[in-house]
Amino acid sequence: MKTIKILLPILVLAIFVGCKKNDRREIKQQAEQMLNEAKSHLAANKDEYFRKIETELAELDLQIKKLNEKAEKAGARTRVEILHEVQELFKKREAVQKSLDRLKSASAETFKDAESEIDDAMEDLKKSYDKTRSRFE
Numbered sequence: 001m002k003t004i005k006i007l008l009p010i011l012v013l014a015i016f017v018g019c020k021k022n023d024r025r026e027i028k029q030q031a032e033q034m035l036n037e038a039k040s041h042l043a044a045n046k047d048e049y050f051r052k053i054e055t056e057l058a059e060l061d062l063q064i065k066k067l068n069e070k071a072e073k074a075g076a077r078t079r080v081e082i083l084h085e086v087q088e089l090f091k092k093r094e095a096v097q098k099s100l101d102r103l104k105s106a107s108a109e110t111f112k113d114a115e116s117e118i119d120d121a122m123e124d125l126k127k128s129y130d131k132t133r134s135r136f137e
Contacts, residue, residue, distance in 0.1 A: 046104075046111060050100065050103075053096075053100055053122065056122060060093065060126070064086060064089050064090065068086050081136075082132075088132075092128055093125060096121045096122055099114065100118055
């Protein structure tokens with residue numbers, strides 16, 4: 001997106017120099033339309049990404065809740081171990097949520113960087129859940 005913001009004015013300026021006034025106006029309108037379409041596309045991608053991550057978080061919440069219920073039925077030592085692991089999962093889950101909340105207000109330029117940060121955090125959360133679940137099954 002940053003590249004588009006840099007190259008678009010240069011392209012428009014280069015075309016303006018060699019065009020008639022009416023052609024210039026049309027080119028400017030086309031360039032603005034292209035930029036608006038790119039922004040709309042990015043906004044749609046952001047919305048889709050947020051829905052995907054929020055759905056994954058909701059599914060993990062249910063799975064973590066099941067682990068918590070399992071802890072209630074376990075013996076004292078196992079219960080303490082499960083509850084400790086569940087607390088760690090909740091901490092990681094909250095970190096993902098905070099990053100997601102920050103990403104919602106991120107500019108287009110920072111979206112891709114923040115997106116990969118959240119993807120990594122989600123992957124870590126899922127791996128931690130799988131590890132915890134397998135320990136107590």
